[in-house]
Amino acid sequence: MSDHATALMRTPLYEFHIAQGAKMVPFAGYEMPVQYPMGVMKEHLHTRAGAGLFDVSHMGQVMLSSPEGFEALALALECIVPVDVLGLAPGRQRYGIFTDETGGILDDLMISNTGDGLFLVVNAACKVEDIAHLNATLPDHVTVTEITDRALLALQGPMAEAALARLVPQVTELKFMDSVRITIDHVEWWISRSGYTGEDGFEISIPAALATDVAEKLVAMEEVEPIGLGARDSLRLEAGLCLYGHDIDTTTSPVEGNIAWAIQKVRRSGGAREGGFPGADRILSELHNGAERKRVGLLPQGRAPMREGTPLFATAESDDQIGEITSGGFGPSAQCPVAMGYLPTELATNGTEIFAELRGKRLPVTVAPMPFHATSYKR
Amino acid sequence: MAADIKFTEEHEWLRVEDDLIVVGITEHAAEQLGDVVFIELPEEGTTVSKDDEVVVIESVKAASDILAPLDGEIVEVNDPLTEDPGKVGEDPMGDAWFFKMKIEDLSALDDFMSEAEYKDFIS
Incomplete structure (x- = not known):
């Protein structure tokens, strides 16, 4: 930057x-x-x-x-942000998020x-x-x-x-x-x-x-x-939170990025203010049918931290890369390496074992729920 | 130990011990790295060339490579260090050595910096 x-x-x-x-x-x-x-x-x-x-x-x-x-202001922002702004007390x-015409995330x-x-x-x-x-x-x-x-x-x-x-x-x-x-x-x-x-x-x-x-x-x-x-x-x-420019960007949709929770019902298909934001066709369709890939939590099984850009494979031998790590490092509270990255949706289930290639070696990684450390928000 | 210890521009120290050279990183380098959380050491018996990446060292924030200072053979590695990588921050010039290597000619060490020269180099 x-x-x-x-x-x-x-x-x-x-x-x-x-x-x-x-x-x-x-x-x-x-x-x-x-x-x-x-x-x-x-x-x-x-x-x-x-x-x-x-x-x-x-x-x-x-x-x-x-x-x-406020109503006019909220409705104006809703044209570029797929969330319920009007309902915000x-x-x-x-x-x-700001979305673009292709359903990617601008910020x-x-x-x-x-x-x-x-x-x-x-x-x-x-x-x-x-x-x-x-x-x-x-x-x-x-x-x-x-x-x-x-x-x-x-x-x-x-x-x-x-x-x-x-x-x-x-x-x-x-x-x-x-x-x-x-x-x-x-x-x-x-x-x-x-x-x-x-x-x-x-x-x-x-x-x-x-x-x-x-x-x-x-x-x-x-x-x-x-x-x-x-x-x-x-x-x-x-905490499992996305870093813009790394875990989400213009090439990832909110459904792929696993932040669909940010899109309230009222903006989804069948909601009172359905769609009406950039990329709505793709995003509403993915909310209904799922996306081809998804951001997931990843726990490397060994002690080696796996950083952004580390390629992921379905098996220890397969030639075809299936995804990559978008954020990763050592978690001081988790006391082990932690990461997040994108995987084909069929592999994006907790407990699935995949492999990361690190310095020429294939090392096992487990798809894991996030956050890696329990949150303590005062609700 | 000041006399028989040498320093590289990559912030490694090299000490002669029983015709082998012991390699680690300097206090200055350890300080720059911060809390070390992972170390991968080479296999004993590996033949290496100068500037080969032989050790991977990772702090919370970043990964760094340690390069072989000279051509030679890795004859011993400090295995316990991989279980306690934080030691690099505590005792980088002592207990937290990485590996011992055998080199053709110990006089090759003369090309590296003395302690005083290294102090100038980092200041």
Whole structure:
């Protein structure tokens, strides 16, 4: 992703990362912390045991609003997102995807009903294209505003609630996927009870000028440590969550990507607002008939981690590749290698043994349910 | 040990022991790798050429290859290390050696860096 001809951007927390001893790397055009002195393994385990603070300010924050009201706004977004936006209650958030005409996925995102509009959080690597797509496809009455003056933090883990409640007591009342605006001392905190680690936790949008102060207050707490992108990746992998550009992209449909759960009944065949999004023909057909391949969890039987791009075969001898690993590595909480990848649907059942080719050797891999580590969302 | 230990630009250390050379990775390399979770060692008796990939070492985040520093034969590998790969982070210059190899001529080691030269190299 990094383009060396272009200067890397920095988030409002850049100086904080340096002060915390982070190792910075280029990621999606930004200089981001890949790890802190604690290291990826301990950062991962700390997030599952205490609370981890992540800087996700590189992600795109976008507000959609319309003078025509919420219904018109929601229906407009439903034309490019195959989820039930209209049914999203004020103060609630849900996962969504932008689809293209071929039924592929342009990006995945979070959508919140803020009461006066829709707040979207999109992937850093896709945000420029996503905003162009929103501007090009939404009707004229919708205003698309990229929020560039707010930082986005994630506080994740079983102690995240106790830690954040010291700054924002109201967060104890939030449930998984609530998304609210809370004003304290004239500062608006946009907080959702969500994240991308499989743990209970929060995503926190705050004015950029306050980001360092809030981050410093949080890491000063006994249970909070700063966590880099390395552990963010191993945490989301163990949680079975897709990484856009790796596990899903324009060549994978939502049914193939095993995220059909994101498409509510009302948008499916027979629903009140069936179809009406890019690629609906293919996606509705696959929802009914199944797809030819599917993203599954994979557990390598040995100790060798299997990374993205590792080819998969039906047997130890067969010549024809049947799929490949799209994300994989060592799971610090699972304490074994974990992976996900695509397989023909007939082989995509838990317990099926297939083979991966690693450094010229065929090694057995078992199709396994995800997540690899139990989630702890507060529903 | 400072005198008979040599360093490669690939961040390996080479130490002469009973006419064999013992090979491992430096503290600096171990620090860069982070928590090591998997190690695959070559088979004893393998003949290798300089720059052959002989050891696979994986941290949580990434895989790296360790290259043979010279032509020779792998005569012994540190098997217990594959059961406890985290040791690479704890004692890279000692217990966490990878393999011992036999080379034609020990004077080939003279081409590698001394400890002082390696310190300059990484700074």
